[in-house]
Amino acid sequence: MKHDIRRIALAAVIPLFLLFILYLLKFLEVGMDWDFRRLGVYPMEQRGVFGIFAHPLVHGSWRHLLANTLPLFFLSWCLFYFYRHIASYIFFAIWIGCGAFTFLIGKPGWHIGASGIIYGLAFFLFFSGILRKHVPLIAISLLVTFLYGGLVWNMFPFFAKETTSWEGHLSGAIAGTICSLAFMGYGPQRPDPFADEEETPDEEPGDEDSIEDSIEDGVEPGIEPGAENEISVGKTDQPS
Template sequence: MNNKDHFKFSTGVVAYPVFFVLTIWLVFWFEVRFGFNFSKYGIYPQTLKGLRGVLLSPFIHGDIQHIYHNTIPFFVLSMALFYFYRPIAWKVVLFGILFSGFLTWCIGRPSYHIGASGLIYVLVSFTFFKGVFAKHYRLIALSLLVVFLYGSMIWYTLPIEKGISWEGHMAGLITGVFFALFFRKEIAKPKKYVWEQDDYNEDNDPFLKHFDEDGNFIENLEIEEKLPKINYTYKENKD
């Protein structure tokens, strides 16, 4: 795939993350304003009713601190996703919600699992490993930035703090790695040098034209090529 399809700014780079974040805050505002509690619509593992949370849980948060800590990193990571991986960004987001949610439903404790943190771990994991697999300087730089900003999140994939769904985090991490492998063909490739291209021909190489067959540099090649070709003749002077 052409690099231009990846590294391209568009209104969707900002608009889509903003829309998603505003939707999450709107749901939270509705809960607070009208006294609802949507936690029961989260993922409840190993129950048929709890499957609805696979789709709904990313939009449900317990308190202001929970929603704040989720929406800020999601906004940053999703913007990076839509800028650097625009052709597959929606696939990563939508299938990330489904896969990480279903995996949480499979391995989670018997409790309601809510919040967008599972999707955030999908984005962190996908962005990091995708850059490593790509070997593209821009994507590697993005991977290093993600590690610098969110590397400490790896600890929350372990049961170290009560009340946090480490299963959802682990599910997101695994899903992100899987996506990085699955979408490997979609990785933007760095530009090849002339001699690395499939249609490379030494006879047409503008650099090699400056050297003769023995490897000696030909001076003033460009000037000689621009001079008109003149056929010189002479007549023998018999006087």
């Protein structure tokens, strides 16, 4: 029980630290009357390259940040809890992949916010659970679908608002899907149903020869010459 509680707490460390940084930057931006939008991605221009790394840290308003807080924490926690040994690599790959794809396909303008990371995490958790065919991970896939299935519509320009970076959402989804395929052989796997079965040991070399030698000498193996054959009647073991 203590181990489970410790694991739950450890999985929340990085998501909480990330949220602390996001809120700290927003407080500084508002309190100091700064403008951090230029830390975002500006597609296909040199000034927007740094945003590939920094764009998830900046949000346009408190409403924007608050809307991303709960899904970012929950999905990040799921990643670090269920995929704890490879979570850092996946998170970093989604972060950079989302920014890189946005830089390539985004419309002119500053793209900011952690929404792309949220899409990346959601798509990774969904497809990874389905591909691994492991019951706990499939359950997470279904939960993500139930909670955040409606996010899909904001990946397309026909349904997203004009001020919404649907390219960032789509980029995150692409990055998350690629990660689910690239890391499929790592981390938690479906247990082998035959792993616990005991293997029957092979007969040692020479056993058959010794039996044949006994038969040729007129003595059945395991029975002393001149002894009466006894049949032991008892309770037989039943396979469990």
